[in-house]
Amino acid sequence: MLEPMDNQSIAEVFEQMAELLEFKGENPFRIRAYHNGAKAILDLDEPVAQILDDPSRKLSDVPGIGKTLVDKITVLVATGSLPQLLELQEQFPASVLAMARVPGLGAKKAARLHQELGIDNLAELKAACETDQVSGLKGFGKKSQQTILDGLAIAQAAAQRKKWVNADGWVARLRSHLSGCDAIERIEFAGSYRRGRETCGDLDILVVADPAAAAMDHLETFPPRKETILRGDTKISIRVDEAFQVDMRVVADDQFGAALQYFTGSQAHNVRVRSMAKAKGLKVNEYGVFRDDDPDKSIAGAEEQEVYAAVGLPWIPPELREDRLEFDWAKSGDPFDLIELKDICSDLHMHTTATDGEATIGDMADAAIARGLTAIAITDHSQRVAMARGLDPQRLREQWARIDQLRPQYEGRLTILKGIECDILEDGGMDLPDDVLAEADWVLASVHYGQRQSREQITDRILGAIANPHVTAIAHPTGRLINRREAYQVDIDAVFQAAAETSTLLELNANPSRLDLHEVHCQTASRRYNIPIVINTDAHSIDGLDVMQYGILQARRAGLQKQHVANARSWDAMKPLMGKYR
Ligand SMILES: [Zn+2]
Ligand SMILES: [Zn+2]
Incomplete structure (x- = not known):
């Protein structure tokens, strides 16, 4: 049976429409209408189909959904597709559209390359840049040709792997879809998703199901499924989205733990586990643990714990399974006790309506209390960030006066810190004078401009900020954006x-596109240099405060415990960690 299109799928169609219309050079208002419509649908807490079915209600009453969109939604719900989208896709095949997603290129320029040079895909685009055809085009030049080449490398990698947060969205949809299958008794998502890697190449689902075929049939009715790549007796692979593969394996109940351990990986981790098993005269595989002298009888495998116990290891949290420090840690006998979301007491990086945020100080404070925090720092941008109306000394001091007014209201519930995200200027030095920074409770220093400078220049700039006694932490220390921009040279x-x-503390920025520091750097900073790490959301809205969970996942991959995370303690207990307060 064909299920009616769910909200997420409708929103995706609208996003595709918007992207294609932009590519076509359509009226920006029309494009915006599709973006807004997509957002409005995602924000609904009931299926669109339900509203359409109810004669007493009107879909056009939902804010963000105009008349034209109502017609399109009606068609989508009834037929599962949209003729206008198919037409546009005909005009601009996916391979052409992929060019629009190359960082530094964008829809408009990509469309011109398509029209003027007849470039149809990423491979042709690369060839055209390498043979110097692009730089000759009006408005392009040598520099933008190089930018496209740099962007191509990132786009190609991005096409292969999804950010964890996006993979998590697919996991939620798959979970909810599969929960409707009575044959499935147990389900777990394994692979790099379970390890919390910042990007995931595919999804691996393990289920216990009877009959197995029913579980696979049900997966094939997942509305966003594009095709079934292969299907056997106990394994099925489907493709969703453009190139995202979802594998599902049906395993026996008493082998579930062994399969989960095996398919969670990483490969390097499993190689180590198997060699430890071998030394004990055992064999570990996806079906269980077997003794060399009795290879037909599994001695463990229903739960992961048993598999690890059989080779003499404690259960190892999936986030650590990269063959980095987990085996030494296990041998030391110390409990893993990785940091958890509930350990976090404060969030010390957020923006408000004073610059590019969407909520006021009071809104952010209330939202922080609702999330169980006891302190926040308001850290709007400094004046250099003109496009976000960054604060000059006067406006910053006005904001701090406002915080003084608000504080009594929050007494005993939430500490509101006077902070700033102060730019580190291109020529070095801080964007605000020392006497201003001295009055702040909390100063984040950030590199936003001049990210293409030499390694020496950028390093000097950051070292200069660290040497400033008023700077309490370096925000997003390497500037990378996952799948979009490499870290700057430092x-x-x-x-x-x-x-x-x-x-000086270092930030682990929890925004799922940043996750900066990288886990390996984070581990080095924490373990080798004993630098306390502060995990912040960099929220620009109330919802932005919820990205803390992604920072926690990254911190766990870095092996961080509560003691290593500065803001897993109260603000007063944090102070002694910082040079500014000594
Ligand atoms: Zn920033
Ligand atoms: Zn920020």
Whole structure:
């Protein structure tokens, strides 16, 4: 049976429409209408189909959904597709559209390359850049040709792997779809998703199901399924989205733990586990644990714990299974006790309506209390960030006066810190004078401009900020954006060294597109240099405060415990960690 199109799928159609219309050079208002419509539908807490079915209600009453969109939704719900979208897709095949997603290129320029040079896909685009055809085009030049080449490398990688947060969205939809299958008794998502890797190449589902065929039939009715790549007796692979593969394996109940351990990986981790097993005269595989002298009888495998116990290991949290420090840690006998969301006491990086945020200080404060926090720092941008109306000394002091007014209201419930996200200027030095920074409770220093400078220049700029006694932490220390922008060139060890010497904290920015520090850097900073890490959301809205969970996942991958995370303690207990307060 064909299920009516769910809200997420309708929103995706609208996003595709918007992207294609932009590519076509359509009226921006029309494009905006589709974006807004997509958002409005995602925000609904009931299926659109339900509203359409109810004669007493009107879909056009939903804010963000105009008349034209109502017609399109009606068609979508009834037929599962939209003729206008198919037409546009005919005009601009996916391979052409992929060019629009190349960082630094964008829809307009991509469309011109398509029209003027007849470039149809990423491979042709690359060839055209390499043979210098693009730089000759009006408005392009050598520099933008190089930018496209750099962007191509990122776009190609991005096409292969989804950010964890996006994979998580697919997991939620699959879980909800599969929960409607009575044959499924147990379900777990394995692979890099379970390990919390910042990007996932595919999804691996393990289920216990009877009959197995019913579970696979049900997966094939997942509305966004594009095709079934293969189907056997106990394994099925489907494709969703453009190139995202979802594998599902049906395993026996008493082998579930062994399969989960096996398919969670990583491969490097499993190689180590198997060699430890071998030394004990055992064999570990996806079906269980077997003794060399009795290879037909599994001695463990229903639960992961048993598999680890059989080779003499405690259960290892999936986030650590990368063959980095987990085996040494396990041998030391210390409990893993990784940081958890509930350990976090404060969020010390957020923006408000004073600059590019969407909520006021009071809104953010209330939302922080609702999330169980005891302190926040208001850290709007400094004046250099003109496009976000960054604060000059006067406006910043006005904001702090406002915080003084608000504080009594929050007494005993929430500490509101006077903070700033102060730019580190391109020529070095801070964007605000020292006497202003001295009045702040909390100063984040950030590199936003001049990210293409040399390694030496950028390192010097950051070291300069760390040497400033008023700076309490370096925000998003490497500037990377996952799948979009590489980290800037920086001598990260020099940064760690200086931060450790001056007791300057380092941020793990929890925004799922940043996750900056990278987990390996985070581990080095914490373990080797003993630098306290502060996990912040960099929220620009109330909802933005909820990204803390992604920072926690990244911190767990770095092996961080409560003691390593500065803001897993109260603000008063944090102060002694910082040079500014010594
Ligand atoms: Zn920033
Ligand atoms: Zn920020």
